[in-house]
Amino acid sequence: MAKIAPISGFPEHLPAAYLVEQELIEILRHTFMLHGYVGIETRAVEPLLQLLAKGETSKEVYLLNRLQDEGNAPKADNSRLGLHFDLTVPFARYVLENAGHLQFPFKRYQIQKVWRGERPQEGRFREFIQADIDVVGRDVLPAHYEVELPLVMADAFTKMSKLGVPPIKILVNNRKLSQGFYQGLGLTDIDAVLRCIDKLDKIGAEAVIELLGKEAGATPQQAQACIEMASINGNVEALAEAQAVAAKYQADSELFQEGLAQLQQLCVAAQARNPGVVEIDLKIARGLDYYTGSVYETVLVGHEDLGSICSGGRYDKLASDGKVSYPGVGMSVGVSRLVARLLKAGILGMSRPSPAAVLVAVTSEDNRAVSEQVAATLRAKDIPTEVAPTAAKYGKQIQYAEKRGIPFVFFPPDDEVTDSRVKDIRSGTQITTTAQEWEPPADDLWPQLVTNV
Amino acid sequence: MAKIAPISGFPEHLPAAYLVEQELIEILRHTFMLHGYVGIETRAVEPLLQLLAKGETSKEVYLLNRLQDEGNAPKADNSRLGLHFDLTVPFARYVLENAGHLQFPFKRYQIQKVWRGERPQEGRFREFIQADIDVVGRDVLPAHYEVELPLVMADAFTKMSKLGVPPIKILVNNRKLSQGFYQGLGLTDIDAVLRCIDKLDKIGAEAVIELLGKEAGATPQQAQACIEMASINGNVEALAEAQAVAAKYQADSELFQEGLAQLQQLCVAAQARNPGVVEIDLKIARGLDYYTGSVYETVLVGHEDLGSICSGGRYDKLASDGKVSYPGVGMSVGVSRLVARLLKAGILGMSRPSPAAVLVAVTSEDNRAVSEQVAATLRAKDIPTEVAPTAAKYGKQIQYAEKRGIPFVFFPPDDEVTDSRVKDIRSGTQITTTAQEWEPPADDLWPQLVTNV
Numbered sequence: 029m030a031k032i033a034p035i036s037g038f039p040e041h042l043p044a045a046y047l048v049e050q051e052l053i054e055i056l057r058h059t060f061m062l063h064g065y066v067g068i069e070t071r072a073v074e075p076l077l078q079l080l081a082k083g084e085t086s087k088e089v090y091l092l093n094r095l096q097d098e099g100n101a102p103k104a105d106n107s108r109l110g111l112h113f114d115l116t117v118p119f120a121r122y123v124l125e126n127a128g129h130l131q132f133p134f135k136r137y138q139i140q141k142v143w144r145g146e147r148p149q150e151g152r153f154r155e156f157i158q159a160d161i162d163v164v165g166r167d168v169l170p171a172h173y174e175v176e177l178p179l180v181m182a183d184a185f186t187k188m189s190k191l192g193v194p195p196i197k198i199l200v201n202n203r204k205l206s207q208g209f210y211q212g213l214g215l216t217d218i219d220a221v222l223r224c225i226d227k228l229d230k231i232g233a234e235a236v237i238e239l240l241g242k243e244a245g246a247t248p249q250q251a252q253a254c255i256e257m258a259s260i261n262g263n264v265e266a267l268a269e270a271q272a273v274a275a276k277y278q279a280d281s282e283l284f285q286e287g288l289a290q291l292q293q294l295c296v297a298a299q300a301r302n303p304g305v306v307e308i309d310l311k312i313a314r315g316l317d318y319y320t321g322s323v324y325e326t327v328l329v330g331h332e333d334l335g336s337i338c339s340g341g342r343y344d345k346l347a348s349d350g351k352v353s354y355p356g357v358g359m360s361v362g363v364s365r366l367v368a369r370l371l372k373a374g375i376l377g378m379s380r381p382s383p384a385a386v387l388v389a390v391t392s393e394d395n396r397a398v399s400e401q402v403a404a405t406l407r408a409k410d411i412p413t414e415v416a417p418t419a420a421k422y423g424k425q426i427q428y429a430e431k432r433g434i435p436f437v438f439f440p441p442d443d444e445v446t447d448s449r450v451k452d453i454r455s456g457t458q459i460t461t462t463a464q465e466w467e468p469p470a471d472d473l474w475p476q477l478v479t480n481v
Numbered sequence: 482m483a484k485i486a487p488i489s490g491f492p493e494h495l496p497a498a499y500l501v502e503q504e505l506i507e508i509l510r511h512t513f514m515l516h517g518y519v520g521i522e523t524r525a526v527e528p529l530l531q532l533l534a535k536g537e538t539s540k541e542v543y544l545l546n547r548l549q550d551e552g553n554a555p556k557a558d559n560s561r562l563g564l565h566f567d568l569t570v571p572f573a574r575y576v577l578e579n580a581g582h583l584q585f586p587f588k589r590y591q592i593q594k595v596w597r598g599e600r601p602q603e604g605r606f607r608e609f610i611q612a613d614i615d616v617v618g619r620d621v622l623p624a625h626y627e628v629e630l631p632l633v634m635a636d637a638f639t640k641m642s643k644l645g646v647p648p649i650k651i652l653v654n655n656r657k658l659s660q661g662f663y664q665g666l667g668l669t670d671i672d673a674v675l676r677c678i679d680k681l682d683k684i685g686a687e688a689v690i691e692l693l694g695k696e697a698g699a700t701p702q703q704a705q706a707c708i709e710m711a712s713i714n715g716n717v718e719a720l721a722e723a724q725a726v727a728a729k730y731q732a733d734s735e736l737f738q739e740g741l742a743q744l745q746q747l748c749v750a751a752q753a754r755n756p757g758v759v760e761i762d763l764k765i766a767r768g769l770d771y772y773t774g775s776v777y778e779t780v781l782v783g784h785e786d787l788g789s790i791c792s793g794g795r796y797d798k799l800a801s802d803g804k805v806s807y808p809g810v811g812m813s814v815g816v817s818r819l820v821a822r823l824l825k826a827g828i829l830g831m832s833r834p835s836p837a838a839v840l841v842a843v844t845s846e847d848n849r850a851v852s853e854q855v856a857a858t859l860r861a862k863d864i865p866t867e868v869a870p871t872a873a874k875y876g877k878q879i880q881y882a883e884k885r886g887i888p889f890v891f892f893p894p895d896d897e898v899t900d901s902r903v904k905d906i907r908s909g910t911q912i913t914t915t916a917q918e919w920e921p922p923a924d925d926l927w928p929q930l931v932t933n934v
Binding site: 032033034035038039040041042043046047050061062063064065066067068069070071072073075076088089090091092093094095096098109110111121122124125126129130131133135136141143145155165170172176183297300301349381382383384393396397400404407410411412413414417418428431432474 | 485486487488491492493494495496499500503514515516517518519520521522523524525526528529541542543544545546547548549562563564574575577578579582583584586588589594596598608618623625636750753754802834835836837846849850853857860863864865866867868870871881884885887927
């Protein structure tokens with residue numbers, strides 16, 4: 029076998045960490061379903077042309093080649109396949125492909141791996157899990173879904189916070205507000221302005237002002253106005269500031285007011301349904317040019333350095349077959365990044381790595397069937413159960429359980445004792461019982477998420 | 482957006498079918514955990530050299546190239562990555578890479594997609610889901626795990642059969658028995674014999690006899706003996722026939738007897754723990770040359786044309802770091818193939834495609850917050866709930882529920898009625914109730930698997 033070494037950017041977990049990831053995914057999935065979102069999964073590959081249509085990310089795509097095609101002339105671009113780099117592009121394609129079989133508005137969740145052909149680099153994943161929700165309408169999509177999405181995510185994270193995950197803040201803006209303001213200022217290359225503003229946190233105001241001049245043709249006064257607007261944040265009252273800045277620069281517009289009203293609607297509803305979780309932040313721009321309304325980013329409080337762990341927004345033109353368009357709104361959780369941090373910071377762990385709550389000891393290899401029968405009885409009661417690997421001395425069998433975090437050992441009758449017994453190997457307490465009778469305390473039945481590990 | 486068409490070999494499901502798949506995966510996962518198997522997930526990629534080490538399948542590998550490397554000279558083979566084509570090779574690598582952090586015997590389950598770069602062909606998947614269990618020991622692995630594995634799988638399929646999935650038969654053989662017999666006959670190229678015997682079902686005895694002569698250098702009498710042995714099947718009594726055939730051809734050996742004894746142990750235990758599910762079939766050879774003991778195939782009764790839906794066996798040399806070897810035994814369910822058949826034959830479906838049990842009607846857009854409050858109350862009781870997309874006439878809102886299979890509609894108080902009501906839209910029955918009070922019958926709470934759809 030070839031030399032074994034991890035591959036940079038392709039993280040893998042040991043069993044306990046995998047369980048943590050699964051538990052968080054289960055919370056997301058359950059919350060999405062509780063809000064009526066339908067699950068789908070798309071194939072891992074898309075035609076290269078479809079992947080490239082989104083621009084920007086073209087360099088990050090992994091192309092597939094069949095090994096037996098090696099050496100043949102490269103195939104035409106329109107028949108080449110690549111691994112998807114997000115779940116939005118495949119979802120848009122899925123909607124178009126299956127429109128006749130879906131009910132609109134179509135609310136779907138999707139939790140899958142995605143791949144990005146990045147250069148290997150510290151902290152950058154090339155394979156990671158995303159958990160997305162999107163709602164798409166046929167031709168129209170009411171704005172209240174732009175309110176709903178961040179609140180569904182907030183619901184999931186509120187559940188996680190009860191298990192020890194730090195709270196989140198969902199930062200919101202509206203493209204219409206930003207675009208309306210920039211246009212009101214007389215700027216024309218809105219995408220360029222958005223790209224510059226997107227860098228505000230990273231490079232600071234002065235550098236962005238310079239960049240706005242260079243990349244978006246902004247005068248120093250226009251650039252200053254952009255910075256002033258983008259620096260506004262807080263609760264719903266921050267919108268009055270935005271009004272004032274727009275008035276000051278005479279950059280008000282219908283589009284600006286539309287965005288402002290939608291942002292207000294979102295903040296008011298969020299304040300009623302999950303107070304404090306949603307915050308206005310007018311520098312949120314999201315690089316992707318397909319957003320047309322609300323845009324979202326999410327920080328884990330105390331872990332802001334991690335960047336956004338759940339982002340998205342409203343898009344109107346991502347999916348269209350020429351006749352019908354499917355406007356949508358979506359948010360995507362970066363599950364792998366979130367989990368990696370929670371594990372690394374010791375915030376979450378599992379109560380034990382093994383699913384088994386009890387190990388059934390084996391008195392002798394000839395009597396293995398007796399232990400198997402005990403295990404079958406316990407499993408029929410939905411108690412996760414292992415049978416000892418060998419009829420070693422009890423001390424060694426107990427050690428087997430200990431090493432795996434299995435809390436109980438069940439001893440069938442043996443040469444010396446005619447009753448069966450269960451020992452809690454953490455406390456040493458032993459009781460006489462039967463397989464029919466015994467069950468573990470509910471907290472010990474399955475491995476559980478634990479905090480501060 | 483580029484033209485939309487399915488890609489041959491990369492199946493995707495509509496939402497209800499996806500739910501069916503998820504339910505079956507959940508049964509497998511739950512059963513595996515109930516038997517103490519620890520979950521892991523490996524990255525989708527392995528070094529090409531690792532993938533090719535297994536032989537045979539080399540032509541089916543998908544290679545990855547970063548788009549931005551296009552046009553550069555091809556990389557050296559030892560740095561190239563390919564998508565895994567099964568979960569056994571990645572698991573063996575994972576064990577070697579993490580041996581210091583794992584407890585042995587290590588019992589793990591793994592449910593993931595795998596990819597094979599096959600030529601597009603009817604009924605052949607190029608992307609599909611496998612659900613594997615394996616037990617690996619350090620240096621040694623007791624034979625009783627070869628008994629355990631098929632019984633864990635039988636347990637999972639017994640649960641499925643209660644939901645309408647046809648019963649299975651697990652067909653078992655032992656490489657030692659076959660190899661001991663072939664060697665006893667004087668044959669030397671055992672792998673070649675196994676490959677020939679593997680084709681018995683497909684091409685028939687006569688063609689296999691010819692093939693054995695050509696590919697394994699067998700005399701007509703040796704070939705005849707091979708066919709006689711391979712044709713033996715049935716319950717534990719079939720082993721007496723095997724004894725007789727070995728005696729007849731004076732091809733008995735220690736290895737043969739060892740295999741026979743293990744097979745007998747397996748059959749006796751299986752008969753005690755899950756009667757009728759395991760059957761001896763001495764033509765089971767499994768093409769892969771790494772099997773060294775028990776080998777398994779599984780047919781879905783009444784769907785034998787599907788081929789084996791769950792296969793595997795004992796292997797002793799798959800994972801070794803030169804100093805330590807990790808013998809194992811594994812079985813793998815072809816989830817996608819199984820699900821595709823169950824769906825196509827109308828054996829399984831879902832009671833509804835939407836997770837929501839209830840739709841909360843909206844009396845007017847101004848009162849949407851009232852409906853949202855009702856939904857929040859219901860969700861707090863873990864009742865999956867949607868809110869109507871628009872404040873359309875009630876008839877239209879009911880239609881929204883109907884189209885998605887949502888069984889109940891909740892009407893908050895409106896201009897005409899001061900109480901809230903819930904309507905079962907299947908029966909038309911309507912009751913006066915409150916969000917605090919109401920809950921759906923348990924059977925309607927979540928979508929359920931239904932049979933004969």
